[in-house]
Amino acid sequence: MVCALLVPSYLHAEPLRIFAAASLKSALDQVVALYAEDTGQAVTVSYGGSSVIARQIQQGAPADIFFSANLAWMDLLSQEGLIAPDTQANLLGNTLVVIAxxxxTELERLQDLRRELRGRRLSMAQIDAVPAGIYGANALRSAGIWEEVSTRVAQSANVRAALALVAAEAVPYGIVYRTDAFAEPRVTVAYSIPPELHAPIIYPVAAVRQSEASSAFLDHLTSKSAIALFAKQGFVPLIGE
Structure with missing residues (x-):
């Protein structure tokens, strides 16, 4: 643990406020805990669908860092002048899976969902706003089965809520990130969705309010220790690409 006397005073001024995609929770909680232990900096994290937390920032929510599950919401905030210039890093990648x-039954092809659902529900994050739902719907379209399964989709506010429905056996199958499946022992991976069926999954992070504290935390996110924690939870580091 770093001696408090060696830590810059700005780190202790007030809590650093992070708005982050729900799918980051398991890994980011560990990364934040490590940072707090090393620096003594208080950090608060608000998790939600990227669309929800981006809209909160648009409405003036006091965020220091925005950590999105896709580029579109980051680009939108940047276009509106709500992201500090030259602070964005495309930090992580991910993949989609069908969970059961x-x-x-495990699936041999994504098209097997048509048979296995048998009129039952498919759990997904919101397909028109939340990145995991957008990616998932695009994968189903690419597989040629969206029209057949779309009426069976049970949409949730974020991907962790979609995961919870399957874990609770409220629905038989769901589409989430591989990292979500990794974090929930009550579900199994029924099928790994080929990445060519959807746009690349990229997690960008940037400062909303540029400060020494936000810069220090962004530096921490790209450190070897933080990247190792993300990789341990199944994320694909993109640093250096």
Whole structure:
């Protein structure tokens, strides 16, 4: 642990406020805990669908850092002048999977969902706003089965809520990030969705309010220790690409 006397005083001035995509929770909680231990800096994290937290920032929510699950919401805030210039880093990648509740069948192809659902529900994050839902719907379209399964989709406010429905056996299958499946032992991966069926999954991070404190935390996110924690949870580091 770093001696408090060696830590810049600005780190202790007030809590650093991070608005982050819900799918980052398991890994980012660990990264934040490590940072707080090393620096003594208080950090608060608000998790939600990228669309929800981006809109909160648009409405004036006091965020220091925005950590999105896709580029579109970051680009929107940047275009509106709500992202500090030259602070964005495309930090992580991810992949999609079909998850299954206990007792459900694994899939050989994504098209097998049509048969296995048998009129039951498919859990997804909101398909018109939340990145995981957007990516998932695009994958189903690319596989040629969207029209057949779209009426069976149970949409949730974020990907962790979609995960929870399958974990609770409220629905048999869902589409989430591989990192979400990794974090929930009650579900299994029924099928790994080929990445060519959707746009690349990229997690950009940037400062909303540029300060020494936000810069210090962004530096921490790209450190070897933080990247190792993200990789341990299944994320694909993009640093250096």
């Amino acid at each position: 509740a206990p007792g459900e």
